[in-house]
Amino acid sequence: MRYLPLTEADRQSMLEAIRATSVEDLFRDVPKAACLAGPIGGLPNHMGELEVERLLGSMAAKNVPAGSVPSFLGAGAYRHHVPATVDHLVQRGEFLTAYTPYQPEVSQGTLQVLFEFQTQVALLTGMDVANASMYDGATSCAEAVMMASRVTRRKKAILSGGLHPHYRDVTTTDARFIGFEAVALPAAPTGGEDLLALVDDKTSCVVVQNPDVFGHVRDYTDLAAACQAKGALLIVVVTEALSLGLLTPPGDMGADIVAAEGQSFGNALNFGGPYVGLFAVKDKYVRQMPGRLCGETVDADGRRGFVLTLSTREQHIRREKATSNICTNSGLCALAFSIHVSLLGEAGITQLAQLNHAKAVQMADKLAAVPGVEVLNDGFFNEFTVKLPKPAAAVVEELAKRRILGGVPVSRLYPGEMEDLLLVAVTETNTDADMDAFAAALSEVLA
């Protein structure tokens, strides 16, 4: 077995050193009835690399990679071009095969990356500080709502109908078990919610998403001020982090907490995970934050260095009194995010965000020209909603037969609802030919 260095001779001499008769003898504390006599049944024996590659390769071949066809899917996961440098650096063994930086003297690489990541997230969101990442955007959102309860000592969260339904469901699931109330408003495909009317003296927070799940972009400055006047926090969720390269950031609108999905930078689609949750707050809430934090300090020689800090909030110290049970971050995904953002820099991120927006505007116009299709958004970033004269799920299946991945039917996110709506996302990876092919195929399918 290629991963196991011990030889039979090694095993024998080690058993002698231990004074055990056999390896099985070392398992003598296991109740006899539960000890298998030999390798478990129902599973194959070991395979060489070539055999594993063939087997997994055959499964991979049954999927249609988004990059092999014109693809316009978004709804919280976006296909962007990831520079070759990112994956090369992420696969350096010193990053890939290190553990959590518990011994800072031999983990300055990971720690400095986290410090830079926290800074990048703070800059992008326009917030004071960010943590070292969460599992994904949806869990980040749920943690933000729990944090708002700790800060305000109130138990009612109000979730906008523009919040991604997966984010809503993760938050309401947590609410049910953890013991707070999450009032989720009905889906709002064309906006028009009066969130403020629902805020009372029991409200811990209002959660909005920008751009929202239907692609609408809004200015939440007034809502932030109004929430805060009533003692509630404003949480802004962002599922397309690239939008932060172009739009007024949530921090500038007055958000108290930003919970975002960072997949757009550096991370492949991966059928939904692993991704990287971003979490940023105003300075005054730092000690109520969940998750891991990296901070600057000095070493015994007075040199600048980095350590994990404020761990008295965390489970390994506080146990049942911790701010969260979270134990990991999304280390490698955060690294990929950070490298991609570093490559882009100020100039690149602005250009890339503008490019995405401009292409989306072009696509919206092309689709609006298809008979029977209506674009619902006035303002959007790189994703918008169209209304079709036929059920979107069936249209998408027809498009898939023509080898076009034509967006996400809204009914997939809201079963049985809004069956004529389709979410369309456009990124720098979509060519003019892709966009023309999509519009032409949609005309055909709707004809």
Add this chain to the structure above:
Amino acid sequence: MSMNNQGRPSAIPAGAASFDGVTGTVTGNRGLQIEEPLIFEQDSAGRTGVDLPELPKVASRLGAVKPRAKVGLPGLAEPQVVRHYTRLSQKNYAIDSGFYPLGSCTMKHNPRLNEKMARLPGFSDVHPMQPVSTVQGALELMDQLAYWLKTLTGMAAVTLAPAAGAHGEMCGIMAIRSAHEAKGDSGRTKILVPESAHGTNPATAAACGYSVDAIPATADGRVDLEALKAKLGPDVAGLMLTNPNTCGLFERDIIEIAEAVHAAGGYFYCDGANFNAIVGRVRPADLGIDVMHINLHKTFSTPHGGGGPGSGPVVFAESLAPYIPVPYVTHGKDGFALVENAGEGPAFGRMKAFHGQMGMFVRALSYMLSHGADGLWQASGDAVLNANYVMARLEDVMTASFDGPCMHECLFDDRFLKGTGVTTLDMAKALIDEGFHPMTMYFPLVVHGALLIEPTETESKASLDQFVDALRALAERAKSGDVAYFQAAPRLTPRRRLDETAAARKPVLRWTPPVPAEALAAE
């Protein structure tokens, strides 16, 4: 010299003419150990590491939102970015570079085949919301992984949704609460957790609305069965127990423990963090366990990546099988199907966006297929053999906390350091100078000054011998009274001991632009 907001040097002084007091070099570098400023300290306005096409000429359509003025990110070209991260990587210890016996964390070799498989475009370049007809291979992979996990544990059902071990714990405890609620039993407010448990266990139970009651350990490092029985009653929702436990010991009474918990109407949650010790040899279902999470990044060697991403599937016995979260894969009439909405069944809700950590599923299945039933049998055997060998070779110079045999890790405490002035922490730092990553320190909490060593099955005997020889020599040195040597360690690392107290007292959690020298002078 530019200064950051703390007044510390924020960059290596370019063109410094004097020799550094610490390193004796002009640059502060030491051969292959090269100092690296923050990326923000390498900015040149307008520079970028990507080339993008020209913008199409269209009017923007941002509605009421204004474009932002600036983000504040630094500009670097690609070669600078490559060098930055390469240099940073060289400041990390990693399994690829050496022995990493971090107890309870399972730092075993990460096969590169798994990385290659996860990057096949058929897995990595698939959108989670593609029509199900275009992702049949992805669903087949999830179904296969579920089959392996169920077979290896003997359990009835599995959810792949949780993103990490602690997330899996949440999922398991939510399922337990759902099951009690479904029976109309609302009087169960307590979860029992042994004192030796991982911190996540009590944190999880508390997060799910339970109070936590600690169970003491016996003198041989195991759950005190009588104390447990005394605490069981109609107010107990369940027990959370790690097995093998965090002292590296198998809970001999586990079947009786399970029976007692069941007799009191509770459920038995097993923290599967240490499943790697028994995988392929013992099926948790045969021990009476009702629900258990599995850390794919431990037992099935998906990379730890400096702290994630993890993946924490949870297996369930028949009694809890209905209470799993969405989504899950089913066998439909046209191949595999996905159940994505909780409204469609008794599922308790949703744990994260989309379908789980797919990239980790591919790696874990690649690991399982590579090992097979025979390889996993050998892997858990070698893991236990290695730990017992290390324990046997250190017993005479260090103090083992409990009698063996141990399972995949061996626990020592600091009695052997008594009177030397050397602490567990000092010992760990001295090991760093010897080229090893230290063992886990000060965990579990049930012994004083714990040193928990987990060698894993992917270490050779030569590697174990070198580690043991170094540790023996250090133990002798500590006993000889050379406390100053230990307190000054590590000496040979990119940074020496860091001031963690200062970091927590006045937290600096991000870089901020330097204050210009004129402004400082004006203050």
